[in-house]
Amino acid sequence: MPALTPDLADVLRDAGLRVTAARLATLRVLDDTPHAAADAIATSVRAELGSVSTQAVYDVLRALTTAGLVRRIEPAGSAALFETRTGDNHHHLVCRTCGAVADVDCAVGDVPCLEPAQSQGYEIDEAEVVYWGLCPDCRPDDATTTPAPEPTPTPRSTP
Secondary structure (H helix, E strand, C coil), X not given: CCCCCCCHHHXXXXXXXXXXXXXXXXXXXXXXXXXXXXXXXXXXXXXXXXXXXXXXXXXXXHHHHHCCCCEEECCCCCCCEEECCCXXXXXXXXXXXXXXXXXXXXXXXXXXHHCCCCCCCCCCCCCCCEEEECCCCCCCHHHHHCCCCCCCCCCCCCC
């Protein structure tokens, strides 16, 4: 699912959820700031609505995730992150330095990530792949402007 439509009340109703100010605000925050942690979401929801407890935001996130409107990802060493892009089995790029997260689409054509070497009897319906590296802002300047030099061959001595 791409970013949510502007009529978020209909999105909630279509998912079988009651329309509440906290749910609407949470969806707006996530639509504007994908890959946000719950505490950051709570801060933004409070800025929009006033007094909302962090627990209420966690409850909203749980309900939205259960309804399939929000996806929860948990990169190693990070708090859980939430986004509204769901249902397309996309993956993520995570910067080892600053923690920035970016979406990356799944393999096109055959989807090898859904066919493990051994399924252990599981019926696989989704795979989560996280690519780790350095984002453009965290890469050393020379890594973005100058390619690494080719190794110089060592001359051989002849007898």
